[in-house]
Amino acid sequence: MPTRPARTTSRPKQRPPEQHRSEDDPRIMLDRAVSADLYEPIPPYPTRTEREAEFYTIGDGEMFLNLGPQHPATHGVLRLVLKLSGEQIVDVDPVLGYLHRGVEKICENSDYYHVIDQVDPLEYASALFQEWAAVLAFEKLMDVEVPPRAEYIRVLSAELLRISSHTLFMGFLALDMGGLTPILYSFIERDEIVEMLAALTGARMLFNYFRIGGVNGDLNHEFMSRLGDWMSRAAKQTEANTGLLNENEIFVRRARGVGVMDREMALRFGVTGGNLRASGVPFDVRRAHPYSVYPQLDFNVPTRLEGDSLARYLIRMDEVRESIKIIDQCLNNMPDGPVMAKLPRLLRPHPGRAWGAVEGPRGMLGVYAISDGTDQPFRFRIHDPSFMNLEVVPHLLPGNLLADTMAIVSSLDPIMGGIDK
Amino acid sequence: MDRTLKRRLEARLGAQIQGPIRQRHDQTEIRIQPGDVPDVLRTLHDSVDLRFELLADLAGVDTGNEMQVVYHLWSETSPDWLRIIAEPLSREDPRCPSATFLWTGAEWLEREAYDMFGIVFEGNRDLRRIFMPPDYTSFPLRKDFLLPDDAARSPGEGVRNVERPFAPAVVADDPAAGVRRAPAS
């Protein structure tokens, strides 16, 4: 065994490493000098608009509270600057952009296949809907006919994902109100569906499955067997999961009558999806502007009149049941045939403009695509439903208490990826 | 393809529509002058046979030569989507009247169009940047946009110059002053 040489010199002293001070580093720009003044006004720049000045004027006994981008419950990186008078909210200024990735600009420099990949992470909890909207717009640009089997597979996978997204919404709503258990039940549900879709598409969350002219790959054995398993228990499991919250007095008392959005307000703000239907407007893109095979499917559009958080929650649970019905019909009526239309490898549509909209779990997801004849879209505009849904927050929150912030924001189901693009 | 919609639009809006009304698939497209935007939107929203009550989208477009503002509307009276293109907006000073008098939800959409293109919406009470940081001095989705290293006073400024550096000459407070021209070379 080799021996270590005996130490002949004393051990050198360990010096602590040089402290690196942020004030000395020229690359780091601090907005202000680090001073003893601890009371920094917000915002740290002069206000730019009338509304901003109105918001940042503080009255007697009011204070600003940052429900900051890092917060256990703001559904992603959303910053809500609240003006509070004690516990009561006086005004709200949502600050967005913490997750802005410039997807629209990237898509202007990607070819049509890559756009589908780029557009997935927008509403990451329900990725297939963005793909569908984009693909719908492109198919209109290129006049592509999608084979019926592909349409049915699209509807099937999208409705599964809708159920998964709504179940996740339920879990997060409960978590934001303090219940620790329903979210884990909803993750069990979601896990089953996501594993199913992973068997079908190859990915668990960002699927990259839809293609212009069809889908990327037919149904397979593992997907069908998982789907069959799940369908046999789907209805009962949904009832059990919703029963966790519906019958909970505390949850119902906290959600009922909170954040009431009436019909006029919802229409004025361009709110779509479950939030609009909970306020009494039966607008569903699948019925108003049918796309794909929805005209041939039989399902209801649940509508409620109250417009409060409880109605928004109950509507989504109703939609889960409708989706189960749709999936059933898809499985029964699935035609045979190819799953992808024949398209040239290099896609160069004629110059033109197209708008495609689908009904996502949160509302109407629209894509406006302009083509200039090259293989990259000239303008790729995404209209995200969570963006419009979040816009009502400064008008719903004032007058409520701080604890209702979560009840209201969670019930609108925002996903920051879509809001910030 | 809704022929009746075309006729109804021509009847109601007549002189304000520039050029032919194009219809393709399930979309009807009209072009108007930016100054006519409030009237046209008001007519479309209020008239009994048109009733375009839902604003589906408000987007800015930079066609390279000019800028446009594109509205998408939905009505129960027609199976088509209606696309309204308000053009031309000049690239040096793009201005367009705001739609917030009709739809409060247009406020954030216009903020986004301003943030991405620099289009100033007159009448919008809250026209400030929505995605980019407040001290950003450029408009990302314009076609003459350079890489963002030099557009913000960020720690990355000047560290890795991929393009020619462009020192921001204006303070971020003034919205219209942030419009940059592409370099001549």
Place this chain on the structure above:
Amino acid sequence: MRALPATFREQARAVRAYAVESRAFALESWAGASPIDRLALVLVPLALFLFVGAVVSAVVMLGPTLDFLGANQPLVRFVVVVLGILLLTVPTAFLLIYMELKVIARMNLRVGPNRVGPWGAAMSVVHGLKVLAKEDFAPTGVDVPVFTLAPVVTFLASVMTLLVIPFAPGIFGQDFNIGLLFFFAMGGLSVLGLLMGGWASFNKYSLLGGLRSAAQIVSYEIPLTISVVGVILLAGTMSLNHIAQAQSGSALDWFVFKQPLAVLIFFIAATAEANRTPFDLTEADSEIVAGFSTEYSGMRFGFFYFAEYVNVFIISALITTLFFGGWTAPFNWPWPYNLNWLDASGIGAAWIVIVGFALLVAADVLGLAIWLFRGRQWSAPSAFGLGFVIAGAGVTILIILACIIALDWVQGIFWFMVKTYIFVFVFVWMRGTLPRVRVDQLMGFAWKWLLPASLLNLFVTAAAVIILNLPSAR
């Protein structure tokens, strides 16, 4: 190069030898020694010297010391009691933390901690060590004395209440005749700690949390205290020891059957007092990050954390004492059953020999059986080791059973702990199941429902005591 060793044992020996060889403990000079070495060089001889000195002085001074202690029995008792309570709190908190993690995990269809220790049992210890090892800092802008004292006040408020809780006949800290009042007084001190923590942290979230907690605890104190006045009327005393004794007999003598409304009110109000779900808005982590304890980390947070769990324990203990008989058994236990032929005081020291001998014999027998039964796959020492453990466990269980049968205070502790932990389980269960109420709903509930209900309960009880001419009516 040496050939590779053949068996595991030789490998282990080789590794150990290398470790010993390469251990750089060679200490040539003071200047060359590291700070740890220097510390060891100073402390070890000092400790040895002190130890020897302590032993010598103890031996020399034993007589006078024992006389002093014998003369001041109350002082001795006080010191022992305080030590006992302080030593009791941390293991209780550890047990409760582990229970909460595991039970809530099972309710969430998860497993909970299962890596550290058998079934994750060492998780609490690890958490405790973790909070001790963290950096102790106070953020910029805090009011440092108040910031530092807040967790101390909260912890003390919880711990001091343990002084009056009767764990068994004769096992209690002090038997005040105003024990219940003392309990509520000390429990109310926790408001002060929470307010201090919320105010001194330079943080609006903390402020909101602290004010919410003040409002909540102060509102719920009134129904809490009024609801137990019925019990006081029935027992005729505020001493917790006597209240527990007044319920002795059988389970039907417990006050829960005579004061059902009071139990309900007390349970709900106590949940609010302890800041437990569904009333945990002071630390609502989906709204105000962590409430008053947002800016606390390390052992400061550890104190708040422990204080919360000790709170849960003490309110469970109080519910048990006031309404469920404290340390009394639910059925008429032969109490205490004297096993005369096992009288410990008679045989004395011979017991030690007998137990040890029995242990060795049992270990040998069990080890032999294991070794034979396992077909020589186990080495003899391992088998005897396992046999010793099993025998030891068996003997311990037997001794505990004997104590339960023979000693009334062991029985008392057993029943007390069983009942208390049932209530602790109910609190943990509520945490895993229920969402949180909103602050105005909370206050409304306290003032509009609980307070009138507790007053109603008081009047009815008082009327019943007078009309039925119950013994405690004076």
